Amino acid sequence: MSSAEFAQIAVNAILLSGILALVALGFSLVWGIMNIVNLAHGAFVVLGAYFTFYLNELAGVDPFVSIPLSMVTLFIIGFIVQRVLINQVVRAPLLATFLLTFGLEILIVNLVNYFFKADLRSVTTRYSGTGWTVGVVRVPYIRLAALGIALVLVALTAWFLRATRQGRAIRATGMDIDAARLTGVKVGTIYSLTYAIGAALAGAAGSLLSMIVPFDPNIGGPYTQRAFVISVLGGLGEVANVVLGALLYAFVDVFVGARLPELSQAFTFAALVILLVLRPEGIAGKKFYA
């Protein structure tokens, strides 16, 4: 591998890690706080992608402009889903939430399939594929912007959880639901809020993905998987850990992909297994949450 190739591949990995971190962010939040492994997360990503696609296709809205709209829409959907469905099983054993969110994923994917058809879509704009050439390295604008937006959203989410009253209530609920209730936290509302934020972040990830990869209703599952691996790699309990998880995932995926592309996915999962054996709490996770 020449040094030019190495530099390009490293840049590819860093750019990829941004979008992956954003995919995992909402998932990690919902898992870390509510102890719900939200298998419907990928379906929300898909919804975000379709939202941006149709705004662009039908109304000519720039995909980046559509991101806040996509987040608001998914926030509302997430809030309702939590209120109506997930709150029913929130105190049930883990298996019940697995089943419910798994079913929800299938339901959403089938509805999307029915309404939007199975066609592959992607948002192609005037600036798609354009980028900077820095020496020997190409940096595509869209991926760079995606990395920037992902980092901003990770920082905002971390700040929200740390510095705001609502955010602290979310963390308190995650630590001890009964104690939180005793101190006057409306647990039902907090759960809905958390789930809605998770969905909104998935929506943002979907909006960005719609510009980066061709998608159809079925890409949700693979992205739930990635979110799962990244959340575990990074460690639960602190949402910013997804950045570390995503970096590790992307570097393994991209560097193995450059030498043994057939095995790139096998290696990323191998990294998960190895890490779980050596450090079950994740790279930066706290034992408390593992």
Added chain:
Amino acid sequence: MKQFAGCAALAIVAAFAVPLANPLPASAADTIVLGAAISITGKTAKEGEYTRDGYQFAIDTLNQNGGIKVGGKSYQLQLKYYDDETKSERTAQLFEKLVNEDKVNFLLGPYASAPTGTAAPIAEKYKIPMVEANGSAESIFTKGYKYSFMVLSPAKLYLRGIIDVVRKKDPSAKTVAILGENEPFSKEVAQGVAEYAKQLGMNVVYHELYPSNTQDVSSLLTNVKAKNPDIVLGAGHLQDSLLIVKQAKDLGVSPRAMGFSVGPSSPEFRANLKQDADYLFGATQWTSALKYVGEDVWKTPEAYAKAFKAKYPKYGVIPYQVAESSAAVIVYQKALEKAGTLDPKKVRDVIAALDFTSFYGQIKFDSRGVNIYKPMAVEQLQPDGNKYTVYPTEVAEKEALYPMPPWNRRASR
């Protein structure tokens, strides 16, 4: 109450998870039922839809023309299919079900090579012919099966035409990079074109496989860019082909020609890539521009396309998957009329000996059941927004455009 709501939600969810079966009545005495499991959902849902529509259209057309005559008696045809969700293991289960529970008369193939590979042993086990139109990996046909037949040109021929087109324009084109999906059909496509390029004295500078369902091919393309090949060929499916083009542009990979085994022939290719689809080549089993004159209800590709479009107006350009699927039904028509019986063993022998030209091209099977007699065609998407058949040269609609201008030197439209 809360529990009830939870259960109800689960029940609804479960109802949706059940594969969508078409509500057809059980086969009546004067009906011949053709059964298949097709990917109506999952990764190849779109191609599965093409397959189903191709089967259904041929069956409806034959029925409207009085059905088919077997031993002096007229039969109507009927399609019985299930959704295999693009899961090969599901395909096998559903074929068992079609044979054992639904008692279908004959089998049609699923979509893609991997599921066809799991369906073929079932056809063999119950000695019921399967004429398949969407699994072109020859590995399926190396196991000595007697009851599986494919109307397609085999995988290894897929990308050869693109090399021929380029070499005709530019005999100095010497280097080829090949990116293939790691699954049976695409591997054979990649292998087949690599062998062909070497036979022609070309240099295969890159030949790697990527995992199915990949969401990133930046590493492969970075390696390819360093080799600076004249031709970049992708052997995968639509999703991968789109991803390769997008990331090639991202990374400034600008070979002199770029082509794909699957993708460019489908209308979604242009819809997704817009002007970035210009100059790209695509292999295709069939286009409506080909000049075959066949012995079937439609006779020519043009007439077939016209009739199909009248019935399915949502289609813009007719994908080849539709035509090949219809061709599989025509094989049964020819074979059953000739055999004069519905006995699966006798029908199998007649299919094995068939040799006729259809709107889809020549149909004749070698001893393995592979139709090696029909050539592949090549299409190119051109900057006027249309797609033209550029190979075989005798039936080309237009001259191929070559070389493709580098990404950064194209006027934005």
